Amino acid sequence: MELPLIILLTTQVILPIFFLLWLWLPQPADRLGWLMRVVYGACYFAFIAIIGRWDFLSTVLVIALPVIFLVSALLAYRRVRHRPWSRSTAIMRTHGFTAAMAVFFLALTARALSGYGYQETAVELEFPLTAGTYYIGQGGSATSINYHHTDRSQRYALDIVALNPFGARAAGIMPTNLADYVVYDRAVKSPCTGVAISTHDGVGDNRISETNTQDPAGNYIILACGTARVLLAHLRKGSIAVQGGELVTAGETLGRVGNSGNSSEPHLHMHAYLGGTLDYSAGEGVPMTFDSRFLVRGSTVTIP
Incomplete structure (x- = not known):
């Protein structure tokens, strides 16, 4: 299998499936854990929606995958809604990496969106x-x-x-x-x-x-x-x-x-x-x- 195809399947199939499953398994210990997973996943889905080559699979997935993620996130919240906001005494140690990765993909998304305009005369x-x-x-x-x-x-x-x-x-x-x-x-x-x-x-x-x-x-x-x-x-x-x-x-x-x-x-x-x-x-x-x-x-x- 050629490298571009491996990258495409990884970024547009395997990782989206991972973020969907991660909403459920392992079950978050608190509501903050749920929220961090949702934010991280949302930032990734925004990134891949902009830079992905969806014509290889189906352009329908550009809309379908974020909708599925949103519905899954809401259903996953029902399992943790009665749990405390945070059980961790060291929030940055527990959630710092997840937050950093969310910011990373958000920055990549912003960089890609900068390509939606131009300054020269067209x-x-x-x-x-x-x-x-x-x-x-x-x-x-x-x-x-x-x-x-x-x-x-x-x-x-x-x-x-x-x-x-x-x-x-x-x-x-x-x-x-x-x-x-x-x-x-x-x-x-x-x-x-x-x-x-x-x-x-x-x-x-x-x-x-x-x-x-x-x-x-x-x-x-x-x-x-x-x-x-x-x-x-x-x-x-x-x-x-x-x-x-x-x-x-x-x-x-x-x-x-x-x-x-x-x-x-x-x-x-x-x-x-x-x-x-x-x-x-x-x-x-x-x-x-x-x-x-x-x-x-x-x-x-x-x-x-």
Whole structure:
């Protein structure tokens, strides 16, 4: 089992189950013990709700798990409501570690939430995919929710996948068939009216979990959208429908989602930058908004 999958299962399945069971076993000695467990668990659930990749399992769990935790906490309180507030004569020694961990996860949550805004002037675009429900796997202005943010030109990049009716990006956690990923082969639309200043085709799709670092963007299109340049990357081989220098209109089909380049599974990568012109790695990344909405990890977009 690959390390990212182990981390995902640990943080989004095993630890939530632990916090649910910990409300009951071992039974708290007093009401303060119950409260500390609830606060610690609540801080963890807040953290994982923000930074988790829920499209691997189901986006329904983002709401379901906190609700289950809240109900479980209330039921667990019924067992200790008649107990004294605290039986410990050394509260910090008894509950200090739990309190410290709660503060730790609360701080991590605050840090991730700092990525929900931006200071630069954003470029307003149209969402580049067809009808369906989409999930932002990487996005925002903090590295904890967008690993692209460390790259100057990709600071506000988005990695976009599509969701099935169960809120998952694929039929299974990590299927090996590209067609099992909902976003695969979806039509990619132009997010603006402008010029396709550069295109690149001919790079084959990768197998799942394999990447092509020699052609990082794979098959791609660079658009001139006013003063900004927009990269649409990891497209399917042979699907690009425009050539460099062609005028494009917003909503025009430009290609189809693939898994080419430095991509371990099908998704659409896009980022906007100033300068750099044809070199998508040399410009200065700028925020993108869609109907004035700044998208971050966990955001969903439904196109009717």
